[in-house]
Amino acid sequence: xxxxNSLFENPSSEPLASRMRPKDLDGFVGQDHLLGKGKILxxxxxxxxxxxxxxxxxxxxxxxxxxxxxxxxxxxxxVDFSAVTSGIKEIRNVxxxxxxxxxxxxxxxxxxxxxxxxxxxxxxxxLPYVEKGSITLIGATTENPSFELNAALLSRAxxxxxxxxxxxxxxxxxxxxxxxxxxxxxxxxxxxxxxxxLIASLSKGDARTALNTLELAVAxxxxxxxxxxxxxxxxxxxxxxxxxxxxxxxxxxxxxxxAFHKSMRNSDVNAALFWLSRMLEAGxxxxxxxxxxxxxxxxxxxxxxxxxxxxxxxxxQATKLIGMPECSVHLAEATIYICLAPKSNSAYLAYExxxxxxxxxxxxxxxxxxxxxxxxxxxxxxxxxxxSYAHDSSEKLTPMQCLPEEIKDSVYYHxxxxxxxxxxxxxxxxxxxxKRQMRESETN
Numbered sequence: 302x303x304x305x306n307s308l309f310e311n312p313s314s315e316p317l318a319s320r321m322r323p324k325d326l327d328g329f330v331g332q333d334h335l336l337g338k339g340k341i342l343x344x345x346x347x348x349x350x351x352x353x354x355x356x357x358x359x360x361x362x363x364x365x366x367x368x369x370x371x372x373x374x375x376x377x378x379x380v381d382f383s384a385v386t387s388g389i390k391e392i393r394n395v396x397x398x399x400x401x402x403x404x405x406x407x408x409x410x411x412x413x414x415x416x417x418x419x420x421x422x423x424x425x426x427x428l429p430y431v432e433k434g435s436i437t438l439i440g441a442t443t444e445n446p447s448f449e450l451n452a453a454l455l456s457r458a459x460x461x462x463x464x465x466x467x468x469x470x471x472x473x474x475x476x477x478x479x480x481x482x483x484x485x486x487x488x489x490x491x492x493x494x495x496x497x498x499l500i501a502s503l504s505k506g507d508a509r510t511a512l513n514t515l516e517l518a519v520a521x522x523x524x525x526x527x528x529x530x531x532x533x534x535x536x537x538x539x540x541x542x543x544x545x546x547x548x549x550x551x552x553x554x555x556x557x558x559x560a561f562h563k564s565m566r567n568s569d570v571n572a573a574l575f576w577l578s579r580m581l582e583a584g585x586x587x588x589x590x591x592x593x594x595x596x597x598x599x600x601x602x603x604x605x606x607x608x609x610x611x612x613x614x615x616x617x618q619a620t621k622l623i624g625m626p627e628c629s630v631h632l633a634e635a636t637i638y639i640c641l642a643p644k645s646n647s648a649y650l651a652y653e654x655x656x657x658x659x660x661x662x663x664x665x666x667x668x669x670x671x672x673x674x675x676x677x678x679x680x681x682x683x684x685x686x687x688x689s690y691a692h693d694s695s696e697k698l699t700p701m702q703c704l705p706e707e708i709k710d711s712v713y714y715h716x717x718x719x720x721x722x723x724x725x726x727x728x729x730x731x732x733x734x735x736k737r738q739m740r741e742s743e744t745n
Contacts, residue, residue, distance in 0.1 A: 317485070317516040318509045321478050322366050329363060329370065330474045330508065331466040336367075342461055349375050353431050353438040355416070355446050355455070358463030361507030364441035367463075368412040377408040377437065383415070392426045399436045409436045416440030417449035424451045431457050465506025472501045474508055475515055488519065493532040500536065505584075562593055566601045570640040577636050578629075587625050587632060591617040594635050605645035605720035612638045643720030654713040665705035698732060700739035 323329045326336055326343060335342040345351050351371055356364040365381075372379035380395055399409040411427075413419070430436050431454075438458060442449060446460055466474075475497045479485055500518070504511035514536075522531045561576035580590055591613075598613035616635035620628040674684035689699035702709055716726030 316513060317478060317482060318512040320482055320484065321474070321512055323370065324373065326370060326374075329367065330477070331362065331470040332367070332463055334464070335461055346371055346374050351375055351410075351437055353436075353458040355440045355442060355450065355458050355460045356463055357442055357444075357446050357460055359443055359465050359506060361504075361509040361511075362463045362466055363508060364463060365412065365414060368410065368439045368441070371439065372410045372412075375408060375410070375437075377410045378402055380409060380411045382411055382413045389423055389426050392423065396426075396430045396435060399430065403435055411436045411438050413438065413440045415442065417442040417444040417446070421451055424454050428453055428457065466508055466511075467506070468498065468501040471504055471506070471508060471511045472497050475500060475511060478512060478515060485516075485519065488529045489527055490519065491528050491530045493530075496531050496533055496536055499533060558590075558593060561590075562597055565594070565597045565636060565639045566644070568640050568644065570637055573636050573640050574633060577632060581625065581629055581632070587620045587628050588617070590632055591620045591628075591635075594632065594639060597639050598635075600649045601644055601646055602639055602642045603645040603648040604722040604725050605643035605717065607721060609639055609642045643722075645717040645719045645722050647714060647716050647722065651714040654711075658708055658711060658713075662705065662708060665707055668702060668705060670701055671703055696735065698735060700736050700743065702740075 326346065329336060332342075334340065337343065356367065358364060369379055371377075378399075380399070382391075382395060395411065399411065402409050416424075427436075427438055431438050440446075440450075440458070446455060479490065479492070496518075497515075500511055500514050504514060518531055518536050519529060522529050522535050524530075557576055557580055561573060561580065564573035564576055577590065581587060595610070595613040595617055598609040602609040613635050616628075616631045619631040669683045670685065670687040670689075672679070672684040674680040679685075687701070689701045691697050691699050704711060714729065716722050716729055718726065
């Protein structure tokens with residue numbers, strides 16, 4: 302179904318990002334690894350052999366635009382479907398329309414934005430129609446599809462990873478907008494050297510952000526004698542200052558996160574909240590922040606307060622479900638909890654020690670006692686011989702040696718006396734002493 306402009310619609314009222322939406326592959330900026338001459342996705346599109354696909358990538362890299370372009374190349378109906386507002390009933394209605402269109406010789410491309418938001422039942426509702434070829438499904442997601450999509454759906458779709466646009470890509474796009482957009486063309490623009498590059502660097506690989514920023518900067522730029530002057534200083538005044546200070550060339554992005562994590566580790570509540578706010582108010586991905594809080598809960602609090610990880614994971618899930626700005630309070634709560642919890646990095650150090658030995662001794666054989674004998678041949682050569690089932694003993698322990706003989710005395714876990722870990726450490730010490738005594742008695 303095509304859309305015709307109303308007499309009352311004014312193209313100039315559309316944002317620049319919409320006006321600059323490309324209509325074909327030659328006008329599409331970025332993703333050369335997929336769309337360059339001779340690359341796989343371009344070949345599939347140009348030969349009209351497009352399979353069901355998942356576009357995985359950050360915001361503003363052209364997932365929706367690319368799906369529309371594909372529909373145009375393949376002469377297909379394009380149905381734009383939102384995972385946020387649609388349920389199984391809407392899915393089935395669209396599928397019935399697609400079946401009817403197919404019977405009339407018309408293909409349908411169903412584009413599902415934020416497909417990771419569909420639950421299993423909703424995702425499963427697509428399967429029979431994808432299998433029958435009633436639709437070509439193109440899903441878009443910012444989340445790793447391996448974790449967020451059903452295996453059945455993934456097995457029927459190809460995953461293409463789209464990358465953040467480079468500063469060069471974004472600068473090219475901005476120059477293209479200035480040259481081709483009719484509304485910008487009405488203005489006599491004078492642009493200071495470096496302005497477009499600055500906009501590109503501050504847009505974090507997001508084409509939509511870059512174009513919206515350019516449009517805002519032009520709208521707010523002073524006009525002198527019919528000339529609209531776009532300068533770096535003017536850009537700073539029209540943009541949020543916090544964004545300018547946060548991610549200059551990518552350096553501040555990592556430095557602020559580092560300051561946030563180290564403040565939590567140092568139990569500095571106020572500093573951690575400041576860095577948290579600076580990130581969120583600058584437009585940082587709240588899930589990236591939530592991941593770091595979860596890491597801090599395990600690395601820096603650890604077994605001194607195992608509930609810290611529950612708090613962090615719950616905050617992560619809440620962030621994922623509701624997003625900004627509502628999730629800011631969930632992240633603040635988790636940050637405060639991590640700051641005030643007793644600290645232990647024993648689990649982190651234990652893993653690092655075990656990892657070093659695992660890399661160094663990756664060829665050491667698994668002790669026969671703890672191997673599983675799945676076949677008669679394995680049983681005959683001694684797999685499982687000497688295995689002791691811990692639940693058969695009153696102590697629920699056995700002195701069985703589970704490390705390879707060459708490193709049997711290795712110790713990786715060194716508990717602290719902080720918080721809950723003081724109790725865990727006592728249990729650990731008792732177990733190790735009991736095993737030592739039992740092994741000594743066996744050898745005497």
